[in-house]
Amino acid sequence: MGAMTEADLNSLVVRLIKKSEEPLWDRLMSEYHYLGFRRLVGEALKYVAILRGEWVALIGWGAAAFKCRPRDEWIGWSPELKWQRLKYVVNNQRFLILPWVRIKNLASKVLSLNLKRLSRDYQAIYGHPVVLAETFIDPRRFTGTSYRACGWIALGQTRGYGRDAGRYFFHGQPKTVLLRPLRRDAQKLLSAPFLAPELQGEGAMVNLNILNLRGKDGLIECLSQIKDPRKKRGIRHQQVTILTLAVLAILSGARSYLAIGQWVASQPQEVLGLVGCRKDPRTGRYIPPSEPTIRRMLQSVDAEEVDRLVGEWLARRCQGKVVAFDGKTLKGSKDGDKKALHLLSALMAEEGVVISQCEVEAKSNEITAVRPLLEPLDLRGKIVIADALHTQRELAEYLKVEKGADFVFTVKGNQENLLKDIEALGEEDFSPRVQANR
Numbered sequence: 001m002g003a004m005t006e007a008d009l010n011s012l013v014v015r016l017i018k019k020s021e022e023p024l025w026d027r028l029m030s031e032y033h034y035l036g037f038r039r040l041v042g043e044a045l046k047y048v049a050i051l052r053g054e055w056v057a058l059i060g061w062g063a064a065a066f067k068c069r070p071r072d073e074w075i076g077w078s079p080e081l082k083w084q085r086l087k088y089v090v091n092n093q094r095f096l097i098l099p100w101v102r103i104k105n106l107a108s109k110v111l112s113l114n115l116k117r118l119s120r121d122y123q124a125i126y127g128h129p130v131v132l133a134e135t136f137i138d139p140r141r142f143t144g145t146s147y148r149a150c151g152w153i154a155l156g157q158t159r160g161y162g163r164d165a166g167r168y169f170f171h172g173q174p175k176t177v178l179l180r181p182l183r184r185d186a187q188k189l190l191s192a193p194f195l196a197p198e199l200q201g202e203g204a205m206v207n208l209n210i211l212n213l214r215g216k217d218g219l220i221e222c223l224s225q226i227k228d229p230r231k232k233r234g235i236r237h238q239q240v241t242i243l244t245l246a247v248l249a250i251l252s253g254a255r256s257y258l259a260i261g262q263w264v265a266s267q268p269q270e271v272l273g274l275v276g277c278r279k280d281p282r283t284g285r286y287i288p289p290s291e292p293t294i295r296r297m298l299q300s301v302d303a304e305e306v307d308r309l310v311g312e313w314l315a316r317r318c319q320g321k322v323v324a325f326d327g328k329t330l331k332g333s334k335d336g337d338k339k340a341l342h343l344l345s346a347l348m349a350e351e352g353v354v355i356s357q358c359e360v361e362a363k364s365n366e367i368t369a370v371r372p373l374l375e376p377l378d379l380r381g382k383i384v385i386a387d388a389l390h391t392q393r394e395l396a397e398y399l400k401v402e403k404g405a406d407f408v409f410t411v412k413g414n415q416e417n418l419l420k421d422i423e424a425l426g427e428e429d430f431s432p433r434v435q436a437n438r
Contacts, residue, residue, distance in 0.1 A: 009105065013050045014059075014113040016121060022046065029058055033096045034141070040093050043126045045118075049110045056101045057110045061118065064089035064134055070155035070177045071134055076191045080268040085190050087128060088199055090118065092135035107146035115150065119182050129199065131186040136175035144178055152178040193270050195252070206251050206314070213244070213274060220244055220275065222313045229300045237289040241276040242297045245289065247310055248275075257298070261291025308376055315377060323377070323384045323405075370395060379405035388412035 017025050025046055029037040040046070042063020049057035064086050065071075071089075072082060097107055119129040136158060137144050144154065157174040181187065189196050194208035212218045220240055228239040249263035265288055272286035280287050289297075370390060384399055384407045391409040399405045411419050 008051070009103070009109045011051065012056075012106075012109055012113065014047055014110055014117070015050070017046045017048050021048065025058055028055075028098065029060070029094055029096055032099055033094055035094075037094060041091075043087070043090075043122070044093075045121055045125065047114055049106075049113075051103075056098055056103070056106065058094070058096045058098070059092065059110060059114055060094040061090050061133075062093045063087075064091045064132075065136075068134065068158065068177060070158075071179060074153075074155055074179060075132075075187055078268065078270065080270075081191065084266070084268070085195070085199070087126075088130055088190060089132045089134060090122065090130040092133060095135075105149075108149035111146060112150040115180065115182060131181065131183045131189055131199070133180040133182060135178050137178065138173065139176050140173075144176060147178050147180070150180070152180040154178055193268065193274070194248075200253060208248055208251060217313075217316070219247065219310075219313060222309050223247070223306070225309060226301055226305060237278065237293060238276055239297065239301075242289050242294055243301070243306065244275045246294055246298055247306075257291060257295045260298075261294055264288045264294065265291075312376060321382050323379065323382050324386070367392065367395075371398060374399075374403065377403075379403040382406070383408060386410070388414055391415050391418075 025048065026037060040060045040062035044060065044062040047059045047061075048055050049059070066086065075082075077085065095107075095111075097110075115133065118133065119131065122128060122130045133152075135147065135152075137147070139157070144152070148154070155177045157176055159174065183189065183198075189199060192209045196209060197207050214220055223243045224240045226239070226243065230239070245264045245267070246260055249260040252263060254260045254263045267288060269286050272288055277286040277288055279285065367390065374384075379399070380403070382405045384405050386395070386407070386409050388410045391411055391414070396407060396409070399407045411422055413419060
């Protein structure tokens with residue numbers, strides 16, 4: 001490869017290797033990397049850097065180290081959280097500039113381009129993002145200049161242990177630990193009590209870490225208003241604890257009794273203690289309620305009251321001003337001759353949080369269900385948006401006069417005269433200049 005300047009690096013491309021290129025990638029890494037190469041560990045991705053159509057560098061990523069004290073202290077997570085969230089950390093297990101390539105600043109440019117796409121590629125291939133990258137370098141051979149140049153943080157050194165076939169051994173060669181957050185809030189996301197929506201993907205309704213659970217106007221206080229229908233004898237879990245965990249699971253995306261039970265069982269001790277789970281007297285650990293216990297509780301309480309209280313509580317938490325309607329027919333709810341269950345929901349549009357919900361009667365429609373849906377909500381100063389079905393004079397008067405809200409309605413053929421009036425308007429009727437002159 002001929003002499004090149006730094007300007008030539010603008011055409012550098014870093015991409016995932018193709019399946020057909022893997023044997024060549026493996027051979028080059030095995031032959032020219034000082035550690036040799038057998039395989040990448042865990043969820044692995046292999047990249048190649050290409051300049052002027054030629055391979056100039058190889059880089060491989062895999063599972064993060066299970067034990068790394070400097071990293072774990074920097075994140076601030078518990079062993080339990082680390083076990084659950086280690087997949088969101090990725091290790092740069094191999095990085096090789098091919099020995100015949102001599103280009104200034106190439107290494108840092110390759111790293112920079114690779115990091116920009118790394119989380120997106122993990123999401124596409126393994127179904128989850130990564131928010132933190134780590135690597136270990138041998139200080140006897142390297143100073144880590146190329147890593148530091150693109151924002152990696154040096155945290156100290158390892159204790160000189162390695163892992164092989166699941167067992168740790170002392171090799172006496174400490175490595176320098178380098179970290180690179182892929183998001184500014186990586187540390188917070190990994191150490192937060194609840195798994196944030198950014199790490200969950202679709203389904204989560206709200207970030208549980210920002211909700212007030214205990215104290216005045218907390219979720220626990222809100223749910224404590226609900227009467228416990230159980231007999232006192234034999235009670236092992238408080239009703240408010242079970243309901244709180246169930247609501248949190250639903251807000252995290254759980255959509256069935258089984259999913260709620262699995263979510264509850266996966267919560268760390270910190271969360272179980274926060275919501276008031278009882279302790280095992282022998283182990284001292286908090287015990288989560290089982291899925292059958294949760295199921296029986298949810299089937300015995302007044303579901304409408306729970307839904308109303310939680311909706312009002314969420315509405316007080318949300319800062320947005322836009323409320324929207326959403327009608328859905330629940331899959332699998334059809335029973336014989338009985339029609340499938342159809343629900344009408346009101347949600348805060350910015351946050352996507354459902355704050356009220358009601359069933360649409362089989363012999364009715366969404367229009368008649370709107371007032372019962374909105375009645376318990378404080379809509380003063382809010383903007384209510386609705387589709388063409390709800391573009392009705394009665395609803396407009398109700399929102400403006402009784403609820404003190406503004407509204408934005410879609411106009412289609414069901415309001416023929418109104419649609420014609422709007423179509424007859426000229427562009428000048430909406431001109432800011434005309435409005436200013438008035």
